[in-house]
Amino acid sequence: MAVIHRVCRTFAQRNIAMILKRDWWKLLAVFLVGYTIVAGLLGEVPRLPILNETIRNLYFHVTMWFVMLLLFTISVVSSIAYLATEKPLWDIRAETGVKVGMVTATLGIITGMVWANFTWGKPWVNDPKLNGAAVSFLGYAAYIILRQSIDDTEKKARISAVYNIFAFVMMIVFIQVLPRLTDSLHPGNGGNPAFSSYDLDSNMRSVFYPAVIGWFLIGYWFYSLQVRLKKIKLQLEDASWEK
Template sequence: MKGWWWKGLSVVLLLYVVIVGLRTPLGPALVHVSVERIAPGEVSFEVTGYNTHFQEHAPHLWLENDGQKLCATSVTPISDAAVSVTFTVPQGLRESMTSIRAWDVKDGPLVLHEAFFTEGRGTGITETPCAIQETARTSFAFPNRAILNETIRNLFFHVPMWFTMMVLMTISFWQSLRVLRTGDLGADRMALSAVDVSLLFAALGLITGSIWARATWGNWWTSDPKLNGAAVTVLIYAAYLILRGSIPDGHKRARLAAIYNIFAYVLMFVFIMVLPRLTDSLHPGNGGNPAFSSYDLDSSLRALFYPAVIGWILLGVWAYTLHLRVSRLKALSDDASD
């Protein structure tokens, strides 16, 4: 069993990703306040949290406006995810939007940015210091982002699909180069197997991406450069399969398919790399959107994302070797029956 260890590694990594990636909770966050604006005077409202522990540890709450703090006068937890709070708002808050912050021992610091419109604005208030020691949360959880919410876990499935597809297409590209150099039909079979399996991963990437787009952007398909890139990629490799199907002679088929594969692969790569930077994209890292790594890929996501990438790529290569064995056996049995 020479060389089996990486198959085991891929299984272990993917089990880890599926179990830990789906069972780890999202971090706590403030998601909603029951009033839209605050005016000078007594203001009472309800704050809704997600995965918070307000009942266990009563939180401290304070408003923040242009760096100035205003502490709550009374805090009454209703449940773990809801708390009723009262502020005495003075005249003179500076900025038009006011944020609300909270802290408790278990959940750490929480914030809902620009939660309220401010009324009765002026040149600032006199702060009363509120005794809060802001220690960070220690529990292991994924970042809780507006819009993304629980779908952030899809990062471990959607993105590695495309990485795996790219790796398999690169294998296919390499084997196509070998076909042109040596005219080896075995290399041609490898190129074909890699394309077949990479198309499977492209389909999985499209499905997971489509579900994610529906959940976050509200649509199954949008006209986004990355989506156009994915569509072009799938069309190119479908055309590759059709080209192969239209040539009966084995050696000629190998050569022409290799030429098309090399031509298309290079152009596709240039397209996927450059075009998203020319036009706006909804994806992170394009058109002014920050990349995942700069704000979302914190240590908890990294601990799952990198194993997921390695695991999926190894699984893809494994599937490719199996597919290749099947096609070799088919070729052998065809030869035998002839």
């Protein structure tokens, strides 16, 4: 009896200690996104025309795009690091950043289309912001196809790293710059109501900022799992592989 008790205790202590020491940010991610779901649905929001209750999409739809921006940034930095060092781990990081970022971008596009279908009556309208997002999405899809079309590992890593820098710049121009230069139907652009025009709404800020951090951490969690798996694969394939 005492033995079982001791085994259970050491097991639990070791696990909890490990989680608190190494994986504390995963618990933080769970807490922050959990808070986002509760406070995002129950909290006070400003009463705005067109948006009505859908202003709460800010905590979910917009954060997906933020996570994509984070992952694509990690990816482009890794690509530059690969070109500087030629270490295969940087190529793994760059590739995974794009692939996981594409997942959150897809979620962003789909949730946006659901909203547009309800609000504008059509899932897609010819709007600079929407088309800009589509163009940069295709740009990153081309990155994945480019990788698949080159067999030689080093050549693949080098060419795709160069392309990744190009795709990142295009993405920033199409999503962040061009929609601001013209009128757009998208909330927050061209005088359409959004969170930004009510920047002083502290109720929404107290949910939105934790939401961004929480989703950032969740996105990074997915990313790190993929990187670890690919690292294992590389280690198994190549005996001489070193860090």
